Amino acid sequence: MSRISQDNAVAGSRLTRALIYTVLIFFVIYYLLPLYVMVANSFKPLDEIRGGDLMALPNVWTLEPWRDAWSNAQIGVEATGLKPYFMNSFMIVIPAVTLSTIVGALNGYVLTKWQFKGHGTVFAMLLLSCFIPFQIVLIPAAKVLGFLGISGTIQGLILIHFVYGIGFSTLFFRNYYAAFPTELIRAAQIDGASFMQIFMRILLPSSGPIIVVTVIWQFTNQWNDFLFGASFSGFDSTPMTVALNNLVNSSTGVKEYNVHFAGAIMAALPTLFVYIVSGRYFVRGLMAGAVKG
């Protein structure tokens, strides 16, 4: 990705290069503009937004919209702000990401180093499960959650995110471990190391990068999930994305655009933070989801 030493460049005049830079900067503005609009208007009093010019910086800077979005805004029945929903999302996502990453690592290990008859079919089934439209599972999943007595709970959403995260986690680890020298494993086996010992002492210590990729991928997807949250969450398990949508699209009362923008940034912050801190791994995950690693 980052090899700059390539020589595909079109040898061009100064004018061409100036043109290239102009276009590139134009698109920098294009991609940043919506974010800028959100940030700038989240610090404006409401009448300033209504008065015009969404592009302008605030005349009067105020933290009120942020305070409102976090702890006062009316979402659903109660005026709790987004805070409890923000917490819900973390309480759903952290266990689900942890579980699906651990299980994915073990699956990848088995599917590459302990192959058995039919391992290809098992992998193909796991792989295909990554791409199903989740609409296809909504009705039976609601039934099963009800049967287990966890419909509308945090636990229910953890289970759902965990199960539908297994496919991608397995895919990532399987492709990563496939490149790991099998001779090392055979040697350890001959020395009497057990299945778990080999995993813990040999594979796991060198799995850092793929763990990061998987955690980021799962975190981003699960944090940003809306469909499962909208379908399966209850009164006190609603995740952030669903709460934000309720806030923005509630038909009652005055539309507080500045509060909506502040709320939208809050919902975006965790994944944006992850992206800024470890963008390289984020991209790698995206690519591995699309192209074979």
Place this chain on the structure above:
Amino acid sequence: MKFLIQRWIPRLVLAPSFLLVVLFVYGFILYTGYLSMTDSKMLPSYGWVGFENYSRLFGLRHWNTAVTNLAIFGILYIGISSALGLFLAILLDQKIRAEGFIRPIYLYPMALSFIVTGTAWKWFLDPGIGIENTMHAWGWASFHFDWIKNRDYAIYTVVMAAVWQSSGFVMAMFLAGLRGVDNEIIKAAQIDGASGVTIYRRIIIPMMRPVFLSAFVVLAHLAIKAYDLVIALTGGGPGRATELPATFMYSYTFTRNQMGVGASSAIIMLIMIFSIIVPYVYSELKSGDQQ
């Protein structure tokens, strides 16, 4: 004894995942498939009606709107994202000094939730407070842009927001592809006197075929699944102008109490996605075995 245990441990480790996926994915698909042939309304019920739900589905104006919208949305979204992605990747590949600064900016929307993107674009495109209002404030009094409120054009605003979100990612895929092109081929073409544009048009872009394919598969599957963005941006409206199969399925199943029809629409969505994904995954797995 120990040998036997060692032999079975791997399968035991894999078994829970396998069973979960068999139940929660394949079992659920079969169950939804079965429901699509029953008279289920508000709750699942098991009166067999054969393909009646499907014939009702295809007769519904609402469904035809959703499918037409998916076609418009899918073609424009895939086409524009790929073209823009390739274009930006080629520009960024011209030894741009600020690449490390520009690339992450192009890509960050992919980290956002579609609900966030939808919220931002909803107000940005809103004639009341958004771009139209801003242009008026800047003195361009005749500026008019109300597509998001217009039945005939609202679907294009969904395309705009979706392209904004995904085109940077497509750019990254193409950039990775461009960086993998063998220098020798390009040098040879340059010696033959080919111009930069010709090299790209005749040599490099044709070599990007696998990337085009990957981008197509990823974008097509995102398009068919598209749900959150429409909900946040337009809520399927105005009227039903931006309904897609995903929003259709949800509203027929959970708010209109026509679960049988909802289930049949989910099956159609699955067929659409699998007809793209299955051949792709199959060829990927096959080429992987040969390596």
